[in-house]
Amino acid sequence: MAATAPDIIKDLKNRRLKPVYLLHGEEPYYIDLISNYIEHSLLTDAEKGFNQTILYGKDTDIMAAINAAKRYPMMSDYQVVMVKEAQDMKWGRDDDDKKSINPILSYLEKPLPSTILVFCYKYGKFDKRKKTYKAIEKNGLIFESAPLYDSKIPGWIENYIADKKYKVNQQAAAMLAEYLGNDLSKIANELDKLMLNIATGQEITLQLIQDNIGISKEYNVFELQSALTRKDAYKVNQIINYFEANPKANPIVLVLGNLNNFFSKVLAYHYVKDKANAAREIGVNPYFLKDYEQAARGYNLGKTFQVISYLREYDLKSKGVESNTDHGGLMKELMFKILH
Structure with a gap:
């Protein structure tokens, strides 16, 4: 059974780490959720200065990421190398021609255990036929962030609010889902802003939604x-x-x-x-x-x-x-x- 985002974050908190993570899929919310935890919580502030490298797909290529991953950490057990917007990166060769060594596959088949290499590949699926994918699947962790069906959004809203120690009735959750659509990042942002204005544990009602999210009571x-x-x-x-x-x-x-x-x-x-x-x-x-x-x-x-x-x-x-x-x-x- 594929790991969920909460499962992965729980493992990260418990230091059950993988040397390579491929976070891909059409729904960016969970990719951001996992990568933000890795970026902000895996290393201490003192460790980040020497041991955290953030790259962006448009400005780099796979060899730059691999070369960074080959370094050893300084005064830390781990280093983090993260490629954001990896869907825009040039991924290079994906063959294993016996006449020449492919340095990308060579690393991914034997990644350094002291490096946490993270690819954030948003708004689409990584090609599962590629040898790169298979190497990461074998030696690291692949998480696919699929969009939720519209019918699942109200339940997601209810769970999100419950996790924050608030309450919401079914009608209010359904209205939020209809109004905000299925963009989880947008929904979470609106809910977070709403919860800043109410007491912990308070029930989120239709009236609160109308007052705080800009939905007119009569004209919507x-x-x-x-x-x-x-x-x-x-x-x-x-x-x-x-x-x-x-x-x-x-x-x-x-x-x-x-x-x-x-x-x-x-x-x-x-x-x-x-x-x-x-x-x-x-x-x-x-x-x-x-x-x-x-x-x-x-x-x-x-x-x-x-x-x-x-x-x-x-x-x-x-x-x-x-x-x-x-x-x-x-x-x-x-x-x-x-x-x-």
Whole structure:
């Protein structure tokens, strides 16, 4: 079973160290979590001066990292060599031609136990077919940081808050997930700022979220979704006018992204045969399932396809493709087409 980020950090704290770490994957949050612990906590401040080397992928290559890794620590049991943004680094040869020695594979196959060599390879997966990957897998540790499904985000929020000794109700966690998306770094940052303003152990409620994360109680994308579901044209126009007056708090890219996500799930609901398990099938919190059920009744399959097409069309227009209309005007046009 693959090690989790908390498992790896626990091993680091207990000095169960590997000579090479490859931290890769599409979700940067856990890569940062592990690498930050290594960078800031593995060595003492006195040891870091001589024994910690931080390199950046755009400014270095694999041989520079290997040469740094070959050094021995000074007045310390270990040295740390970390390559940040390693996806931008030139990785060099990946062969083991018997006629010549590959210094990269040569090191990775027998890494120095006194060096902790860390590659932070973000926003994508390292090629598992490469001999470099296989050498690290055999002699070090590889951690893949995969993005979470949208349906898992509320649970992640609840666990994150619980670990910080706070509480949150299910409805508030679900709303945060819908509003902030699945960028774990962004979610953690917003939660950390929120928790600075409340007492330890206090429950995080919808009201606290609205007061501290900039979600208006009446005029937010969730209320817009609800108004569209009810086909309440008056409320839809009220919300759009508020968005137009407060563009920084309600950027069109955020609104369109949330609406596209909502109607994509409405589309998925239309195809679900076992409605009793619809929440699991379409990947939503059961608390919000009634919204998708109601939307599916108001927007038949053909209309749902049409709405998604409109959303994609207006996403392009918002980026200046065949359109000079201001964002407020675009949103009003879009809402009219969705409702009629």
